Amino acid sequence: QVQLVESGGGLVQAGGSLRLSCAASENIFTMNAMGWYRQAPGSQRELVAAIMNGGRTSYADSVKGRFTISRDNAKNTLYLQMDSLKPEDTATYYCSGSWPNHEHDYWGQGTQVTVSS
Numbered sequence: 001q002v003q004l005v006e007s008g009g010g011l012v013q014a015g016g017s018l019r020l021s022c023a024a025s026e027n028i029f030t031m032n033a034m035g036w037y038r039q040a041p042g043s044q045r046e047l048v049a050a051i052m053n054g055g056r057t058s059y060a061d062s063v064k065g066r067f068t069i070s071r072d073n074a075k076n077t078l079y080l081q082m083d084s085l086k087p088e089d090t091a092t093y094y095c096s097g098s099w100p101n102h103e104h105d106y107w108g109q110g111t112q113v114t115v116s117s
Contacts, residue, residue, distance in 0.1 A: 001025075001106075002024060002025055002026040002097065002099060002102070002106040003024070003025040003106075004022050004023070004024055004025075004095045004096070004097060004106055004107065004108035005022065005023045005108055005109070006020060006021065006022050006093065006094065006095050006108040006109065006110060006111040007020070007021050007022075007023070007111060008020040008021050008111060009093060009111030009112045009113045010112075010113070010114070011114045011115075011116065012085055012113075012114070012115055012116070013115070013116050014085060014086055014087055014115055014116065014117050015084060015085065016085050016115070017081070017082060017083045017084075017085065018082045018085065018113060019079060019080065019081050019082070020036065020079065020080040020082065020093055020095075020111060020113075021077055021078070021079055022034070022036075022077060022078040022079070022080075022095030022097075022108055023075075023076065023077050024076045024077065024078070024097060025076075026076070026097075026099055027073075027076060028071055028073055028076050028077070028078065028097070029073040030053075030099060030100065031053060031097050031098065031099050032052075032053055032098045032099060032100060033050055033051065033052050033053065033097070033098055034050070034051055034071065034078050034095070034096065034097040034098075035047055035048070035049060035050035035051070035069075035095075035096050035097075036048045036049050036050075036069060036078075036080045036093055036094070036095060036096075037093070037094045037095075037096060038089075038091035038092065038093045038094070038113075039091055039092050039094070039110075040090060040091040040092075043091075045094070046060065047060060048060050048063055048067065048080070048093070049063065049067055049068075049069035049080060050069065051069050051070070051071060051078070057069050062088075063082075063089075066082065066083050066084045066085075067080060067081065067082050067083070068080070068081040068083075069081075078095055078097070080093070082113070085113075085115045086115060087115045087116065087117045088115075089113060089115050090113060090114050090115050091112075091113060092110040092111070092112050092113075093110065093111050093112075093113050094107055094108055094109075094110045095107070095108040096108070
């Protein structure tokens with residue numbers, strides 16, 4: 001079992017920044033992929049950003065140029081730097097990861113991000 005623990009959420013004004021962290025109990029150097037998802041009330045969970053084992057990243061169109069996904073292998077931690085935040089970024093943000101030889105993906109408990117206008 002892999003545990004993922006998110007932190008860094010909070011309340012911020014529009015235009016501000018937050019950095020989310022996701023600490024993994026498993027070595028993230030070996031992961032297949034990790035990503036950040038978000039879910040707003042009444043909406044489906046959506047992929048915000050992902051990073052592959054080789055370092056390739058991808059972003060939802062709505063966050064391109066504003067959010068940056070990164071990882072620190074030494075700390076087994078995934079990050080999401082969020083800049084120029086908008087009220088529509090308000091959601092619960094979840095970290096997810098997949099590892100070789102594990103039957104399913106793993107999810108964190110989520111961290112709330114609220115952007116006020």
